[in-house]
Amino acid sequence: MASAGTTGTTVRPAGAPPHDRQSASAWPARARDWAEIQERMLVPLYGAVYDRLEVGPATSVLGLGCRSGLALLLAAERGAQVAGLEPHDELRELARDRRLRVGAGARPPVGVPRSAYSLVTVFEQLPGAADPRRVVAEAARLTLRSGHVVLAAWGPPERCESATVLDVARRMAGRATARDPFGLSTPGALEDLLAPARLRPAGSGRVSCPFAYPDLDSAVRGLLSTGLYDAAAEFSGLSLVAKELEEALHPYLRQDGSVRMENVFRYLVADQPR
Template sequence: MGSAQTQGELWGARAREWADLQEVSFGPLYDAALNAAKAATGSAVLDVGCGAGLALKMAQARGAKVTGLDAAAGLVEIARRRCPGGDIRLGECEELPFADNSFDVTTGFNSFQYATDPVHALSEAKRVTKPNGYVVVAVWGAADQCELAPYLAAVGKLLPPPPPGAPGPFALSAPGALEALVGKAGLTPGAIASVITTMRFPDEATTVRGLLASGVAERAIRNSGEDAVRKGVSDAVRPSRKGDGSYEFKNEWRFLLSRA
């Protein structure tokens, strides 16, 4: 059994806030990854864990034929509206409902690591990607290059106790970790690239509302209560407040370009 039901409930709980307040900041990451994978007119692109569909919208603007899959019904609805003509489905990343060798490019932006079995999820990505096609896996960069690291730490303290040995949010940013993961799935790892994204909010209330929109934050809310999570997030990010009351967070992301 995969993780779709659990992750779908968590990431879909505040779908509109995610789409409007968080996802917009990932544009530079999506653009760089699509460039590296040569997504263009005529390409068939699949985004696994497509969220609210911004990466697919950008691929579609390049002339690609786009397909997306996500576990959260609310996010899928937004993605469908954003990508008219795209094939956006609700589903499980470990059981992709697509034929072998269907796509030129398969992407997973901060998604494969949420699978119950990430290696199996990546094996599915390999299966549906054409031979020698690209599979792109994006994860957080180094913790010391992520200004949201205090937020992640604060939320982490309010989550249920993890199983012994459970990886943290930056586990795949360690040297060689991402290459080893995709290698276990039979993919051929290529180059790793880093991209800095910037998340901006006009005030504290919007900052907290935006940062509560992730599935991880929702899990903390269900474990510790919304008041506790709001306070934890507010306290953690307050040092980033600018003189005009706005907030800005620069974060490193890394993506690995591998071959099927």
């Protein structure tokens, strides 16, 4: 099993401008930025959930929308059997490079006979989902009886310093629909997704997940890799969005050139009735 350790940030070709992305659909570069810069920011969330549910050799974990698979690696290091589903080809290939079994969309991962899991996690998919209820229903369908589903979302915007930076996506999307990353942060919003999927709430928690970057360029690239800025990039152009992001990040720039924003994420554990 590959190590859960993350690599350093990618190196741009000599002479390339900091944000040389011609299109919001430049997925290979953005997928790599996610895996090498942004994904590690949520490690405290993954760890808190796995500690709470005592994830170990007796646990079978499915990551729904697992992206490049760091959360699955951390579960595998605890002895769990892991698999994932990820619709984006480039992210899925990065997960497979980590020797993870990850399928596309609703198709089961190659080589994994199981069709249901004792724990299904939705760590990253909900904030940008067009239909969160459908995502939760799919998670419930893939969960064993008496198993668990875990949903995660941003905490209250007043507890997240990244809120003003994420607002760039809304401001620059024009008439396009930009998903509100804090749409599921209001009290009871995650819980409201459970009943239609026939799930029962079984506890929740909040986790501090600072977003820390070695420099401003890494911060911009990492944030762009989340997908939350896609509509803004399509409407306003990626270069302009990157420039606005740089401006929004300046209050969080430290004397050594690093960037740090304190954030809180919330998770909700749900039971699949027997």
